[in-house]
Amino acid sequence: MASSNQASTSITIDESHPFFLHHAESPGAILVSQSLIGGENYATWARSMERALRIKNKFWLIDGSASLTSAMEKVPLLVQSWSRCNEIVVSWIINCVSPKIATSMVYRRTAKEVWKKLQNMFSQGNGPRVYQLQKDLASISQGELIVSDYFTNLSILWDEIQNYEPLPLCSCEKCVCHVNEKISNLHHREAIMQLLMGLNDSFSHIRGQILLMDPIPSVDKVYSLLVQDERQRSVGHSNNGPFVESTALVAKTMNFGSGFKTFKKGKERPTCSHCGLLGHTVEKCYKIHGYPPGYKTKARANQVSSLDFVQDSVATPTPQHFPFTMEQCQKLLAMIGGSDSQNSPIAMANSVSSNKASTYHSTPLAGPFLLEDDWSG
Incomplete structure (x- = not known):
């Protein structure tokens, strides 16, 4: 008895000793972030847990590299230190497994038994x-x-x-x-x-x-x-977006500019104060200063043909196109006071067509062609 007490007093457990346990170590500590849930993550969990226990200098309880020998069992200080280390490592392992697995590990006495049990349960061949x-x-x-x-x-x-x-x-x-x-x-x-x-x-x-x-x-x-x-x-793709948008914006600006220029080219045509026609002023009016020799326009033929078409359509009335009925023609003839030879519908039609033709000739026609008295100058 005296020899065991003397051996206990001669042994010092410092930080380099495998049985050393720091006072800050807690049995509720969780050494790894991912808990063991089964065979699907056992390999990664065992590797992480082994690394954590080696950092704590406590993996010797798993591999048996510093087990409690029979000679150590005679020294109470070593037995107490080993027991404290074993209990805290068992707590660390149980804290890092799922609650269902932890229930089956509670009654295991040593850390080596707990580790071996988990290995047999979840380690695959x-x-x-x-x-x-x-x-x-x-x-x-x-x-x-x-x-x-x-x-x-x-x-x-x-x-x-x-x-x-x-x-x-x-x-x-x-x-x-x-x-x-x-x-x-x-x-x-x-x-x-x-x-x-x-x-x-x-x-x-x-x-x-x-x-x-x-x-x-x-x-x-x-x-x-x-x-x-x-x-x-990825940087090239991010730059292509604004580049395409700016290109489209430039194209739209160019189209808008070209349209604007086209609009500006169309100058407002002058109106003659003497004859009322477009395209010239009173200073260049041919009706005042005379027509130039050999003057004629291509639009004249178009105008004559269009007038002939109007005369033909009026001279040959049809129920669909003739604008007046027989009664209306009789009333118009009575108002005009024409002779008997003019009382026929055909003569009335010719009269109406001649009136329309004269009106058509005196009124400027709408369209892209020019009349006889319409010129640019």
């Missing part, structure tokens, strides 16, 4: 898991993802496959052919090919440039080139 990972890796593509998200998904698959099937390394320490470096380069080349094969067709140009590089760059360098190309194209 290497064969089925590697098959699923390789299948996902073969079917993965960028789709609607940006380059960073696509590369992240690939990296997760690569890392998990590497965890199940690490690359073989030469351990004879006498190798002079650099086989480790060659295997690593081959693995990186395959990863680059997988990355490029899953890209969208919009990256065909940069993909061709990368494949022509000799030696082929690293995975990180390829990722950097893809991100730069994606960013450059």
